[in-house]
Amino acid sequence: MIKTDIIIIGAGPVGLFAVFEAGLMKLRCHLIDAIPQPGGQLTEIYPKKPIYDIPGYPTVLAGELVDNLMEQAAPFKPGFTLGERADSIEKQADGTFVVTTNKGTQHHAPVVMIAGGLGSFEPRKPLIENLADYEDKGVQYIVKDPDQFEGKDMVISGGGDSALDWAIYFAQRGSFVHLVHRSDRYRAHKDSIAQAHELAAAGKMKLHTFAEVKELSGNGKLESLSIHQNEETINVATELWFPLFGLSPKLGPIGDWGLEIDKNAIVVDTFDYQTNRPGIFAIGDVNTYPGKLKLILCGFHEATLAVQTAYKIIYPDKKFTLKYTTVQGIQGFEEEQTKSTIKS
Amino acid sequence: MSADINITVIDREGEAHIISVPTDMNLNLMEVCKGFELPVEGVCGGMAMCASCQVYVLTDEHFGERNDDEQAMLDEAFFVQENSRLGCQIPITEKLDGLKVVLAPAEQ
Numbered sequence: 001m002i003k004t005d006i007i008i009i010g011a012g013p014v015g016l017f018a019v020f021e022a023g024l025m026k027l028r029c030h031l032i033d034a035i036p037q038p039g040g041q042l043t044e045i046y047p048k049k050p051i052y053d054i055p056g057y058p059t060v061l062a063g064e065l066v067d068n069l070m071e072q073a074a075p076f077k078p079g080f081t082l083g084e085r086a087d088s089i090e091k092q093a094d095g096t097f098v099v100t101t102n103k104g105t106q107h108h109a110p111v112v113m114i115a116g117g118l119g120s121f122e123p124r125k126p127l128i129e130n131l132a133d134y135e136d137k138g139v140q141y142i143v144k145d146p147d148q149f150e151g152k153d154m155v156i157s158g159g160g161d162s163a164l165d166w167a168i169y170f171a172q173r174g175s176f177v178h179l180v181h182r183s184d185r186y187r188a189h190k191d192s193i194a195q196a197h198e199l200a201a202a203g204k205m206k207l208h209t210f211a212e213v214k215e216l217s218g219n220g221k222l223e224s225l226s227i228h229q230n231e232e233t234i235n236v237a238t239e240l241w242f243p244l245f246g247l248s249p250k251l252g253p254i255g256d257w258g259l260e261i262d263k264n265a266i267v268v269d270t271f272d273y274q275t276n277r278p279g280i281f282a283i284g285d286v287n288t289y290p291g292k293l294k295l296i297l298c299g300f301h302e303a304t305l306a307v308q309t310a311y312k313i314i315y316p317d318k319k320f321t322l323k324y325t326t327v328q329g330i331q332g333f334e335e336e337q338t339k340s341t342i343k344s
Numbered sequence: 345m346s347a348d349i350n351i352t353v354i355d356r357e358g359e360a361h362i363i364s365v366p367t368d369m370n371l372n373l374m375e376v377c378k379g380f381e382l383p384v385e386g387v388c389g390g391m392a393m394c395a396s397c398q399v400y401v402l403t404d405e406h407f408g409e410r411n412d413d414e415q416a417m418l419d420e421a422f423f424v425q426e427n428s429r430l431g432c433q434i435p436i437t438e439k440l441d442g443l444k445v446v447l448a449p450a451e452q
Binding site: 041045046049118124126127158159160181182184185187245246248250294 | 387388389391393394396415416417419420422423426451
C-alpha cells in the first residue's frame with residue numbers, strides 16, 4: 001500500500017503544479033496516471049504545440065512546460081503510479097481514502113485530488129462487429145512486452161507515429177508486417193515513413209494504402225482477417241492485429257465515485273474546489289462551476305486553493321500562514337517517500 | 345459590424361437546430377456548436393487532433409477544402425464520409441450563410 005498525504009489522479013500540468021503547492025505546505029503527493037508518462041494532454045496530444053497564455057511565458061511548447069513543471073515539483077519528491085488507471089475509491093472508517101488502480105495498486109491518503117483533465121486516455125477502437133470476441137485473443141490495442149511478438153507475422157492498422165514505429169520495430173526483428181492505412185499519407189515522422197518504404201521494398205513489410213481491416217475471424221482466437229482496399233478484399237491469415245488509432249479520453253470509472261457530475265465534469269465549490277464528497281477535490285479541466293474556463297492557468301489557481309483546505313483536513317489542529325517563496329525559498333523533502341511507496 | 349448568418353445543425357437524434365451566428369468573433373463551427381450546447385466535445389480544443397467535432401456538410405457549395413492537418417486526422421477517424429469536415433477547421437464567415445451540417449456519430 002502506497003501511503004501519502006495527497007493522492008493526485010492525473011499527472012497533467014495541474015496535477016504536477018499541485019505537487020509544488022502542496023510541497024510548500026510540507027504535504028507529500030503521489031500521482032496516478034493511465035498514460036505511462038507525465039504531462040497529460042500536453043505530452044499525449046500536442047507536445048510540440050506552443051502555448052501563449054501561461055503568465056510570464058510569451059510562448060512555451062507544451063512539452064517544455066511539462067518538463068519545467070516536473071523540475072519545479074522535483075524538490076518535493078512526488079511518487080508516481082504511471083500506466084495504471086485509478087478505478088475505485090473506498091472511504092475508510094477514519095475518513096481517509098484508499099484508491100485502487102486497474103492493476104490492483106493501492107494508495108492510501110487522507111485527501112484525494114482529481115486532476116484528471118478530460119479523463120483517462122483509452123485506445124480508440126475500430127468499428128467491427130465482433131471485435132470484442134478477439135480482444136486479447138489476437139487483437140491488441142497497445143503493444144505491451146514487445147518481446148513476445150517478435151518474429152511473428154502481424155497486421156498493424158493506423159497511419160500515425162505509433163503504427164509506423166511499431167511496424168518498423170517488428171519488421172526489423174523478423175516479423176512480416178502488413179501495415180494497413182486508410183490513406184496514403186502518414187501522420188508520422190518523415191524518417192519513419194522513409195524507413196517503412198525501405199522495409200516494404202526489402203520485402204519485410206507490405207503497405208496497404210486506402211485500405212481498412214473489416215472482418216475478423218477465428219475459432220476462439222484471431223486466425224484471419226480481411227482487408228478491404230478499393231473494391232477488393234484481401235484475406236490475410238494472422239494471429240495478431242494491432243489497431244493503433246491513437247487514444248481518446250474518457251471520464252471512465254471516476255464517473256461512478258458518487259461525485260456530482262454535470263456534462264461530463266465534476267461539480268465543485270469554488271471556495272476550495274472540493275467536490276460533494278469531503279476530502280475529494282477536483283481541479284483543472286475535469287471540474288465545473290459557474291464561470292468555469294478550461295485553461296491551464298485557471299487549473300493552477302484551483303490547485304493552489306485546494307491544497308489550503310487539504311492542509312486543514314490533514315492537520316486540523318495546525319495553523320498555516322502563507323509564506324512567500326521569494327522570502328522563504330524552497331525547502332524540499334530530504335528523503336524519498338519510503339521505498340515501497342515509489343512505483344513507476 | 346457584420347451581419348449574423350444562419351446555420352442549420354442537425355443533431356444525432358435528427359433534430360435540426362437553426363442558429364444565428366456572428367461572423368465577426370473569429371469563431372469556428374466547433375466553438376459555435378459548443379456555445380449552443382449541442383453535443384460536440386471538441387476534446388483537443390480545435391487543433392484538428394481528435395475528430396470529436398466531425399460533421400457531414402449537406403450543402404455542396406459550403407463543403408470547402410480540407411486542410412492538411414484536418415485531412416490527416418480524417419484519414420484516421422471513424423465514420424468518415426466524402427462530405428466529412430472537422431468543425432474546428434471551418435471558420436465562420438459570411439460565405440457560410442445557409443450552411444447545413446449533420447453531427448457525425450460520437451466515437452465509442
